[in-house]
Amino acid sequence: MYASQLQETLRFRAQVIQTIRTFFDGRDHIEVDTPVLSPDLIPEAHIAPFSTRLHHEFFGERDLYMVPSPEVFMKKLIADGSGSIYQISRCFRNEEQIGSLHNPEFTMLEWYTVNADYQDSIIIMKELLQALSPFDRRGYATQPVLQISVAEACWKYAQIDLERHQTLDSIIQTAVSLGLSVNRSENTTWDDVFNRIFLTYVEPELSADRPVILTEFPKQIQCLAKDIPGTPWKERWELYIMGFEIANCFSEETDGKHVASYYQNAYAQLEEVCRSHGRSVPYIDFSFPDMYLQNYPDCSGTALGVDRLMMSLLGLEDIRGVILFPHSDIL
């Protein structure tokens, strides 16, 4: 890389991050920095953590995990009365592809707004994109945002009425009629079949030249977002720019019983995945849901991949154009 090009990349990263800080500082969100090494994780079956070992004469031998997201600590800060907070930090995910969209470590912006829901976060997200418009070299990221629900997108691009296909049999039939080869086995789940339909027929059709906020994800995809009562959906959205996922947002589940039941179900799934991949199950702290039993504030949390956001601002299709030492080069 020529020195001038390197300096431009360095300056671009620094200025985008500075703009994000100024943006949240001006909206009463306090910047925090929580640990990278955690003794426990929130159970997520599909995230493989990097783990390391603590050797200490008092604490003994313990596994520590490099956080796949800072949420475990940020949610504790909210419980302790921090108010709205944000963090720009390094996150780590093992066993993912290393290439144009993934790197084992990446920069995440995570923000939590108290007394807010996922709709409020959409407003913040749009304002943040506007604040970044001086860096939008290609004009993709600051076009008017297309907002569409998962159900509407499934209808528009695949002519599926998703609300009517909430059973496993029905979603399998739908997948088969669309042309996917789905064989029902004992571990076929609704969300896997839904994802196969979504990734094959819907996601590739999402507009690439303007941001898309896809709202109201199916409840059957387990996560810590609030349910929308009386519907099969959750208060959750994802931001796509140039056709790839940039951010994920919830109205955070604050009912302790629901969080505890998420922990039980997600842990069972995590154990199953770890068993089939032959890796050990990370330590999960089952007392974590207890903090929701005492007036946990209503809040909405968003996780945003900063490197991918930078790609979209530059119109790049490869994350290695914005990461300084991509692991595909240094390994």
Next chain:
Amino acid sequence: MIKAGSLEKGMAILIKGQPYIVVEREFVNPGKGSAFARLKLKSPQTGQVLRETMKTQDSVEDISVDDKNCQYLYFDGDVYHFMDTDTYEQFTIPFEGFEDKQYLMKEGETYRILFWDHTPLDISMPYKVVYEVTEAEDAVKGDTVTGATKQVTLETGLRIKVPIFIKQGEKVLINTETKEYLERVNS
């Protein structure tokens, strides 16, 4: 059987009993979902393109295929005529499914053909091939804008855009996948 996560471009698999070649493979990790391989598959017999997404842990039936070196003889308007360079046996390959090869293959050249039993699944082209320019208009005088291009016809009939300094009779290196000009070759 093979894990969908181990599939690579160019591999052959069976979907509902039919052979397909993997022409595109991309890994996607949807938020809160497992890892998936998003595939574009092509039926070598019908040319039909099938979109499919599988969990990287799912098993798919890969088929054993073998490569043979075959000499391309000619195209008769319906089918391509080839000869197996080991057995000297002549055979044909349908145009359907291999339309894009018509203007890339040179008569008399040897290509590697992928067979499943006796069914040809793919004719593999080297990534970069040198072709002779058989028809080229002279560049317009005074047209010195950098990056200016013109259309030329290559020995195989392929028409492509090249920089204006390329003349008839010269040789050019072409990317056979994108059908794009790479550089002039000095003979």
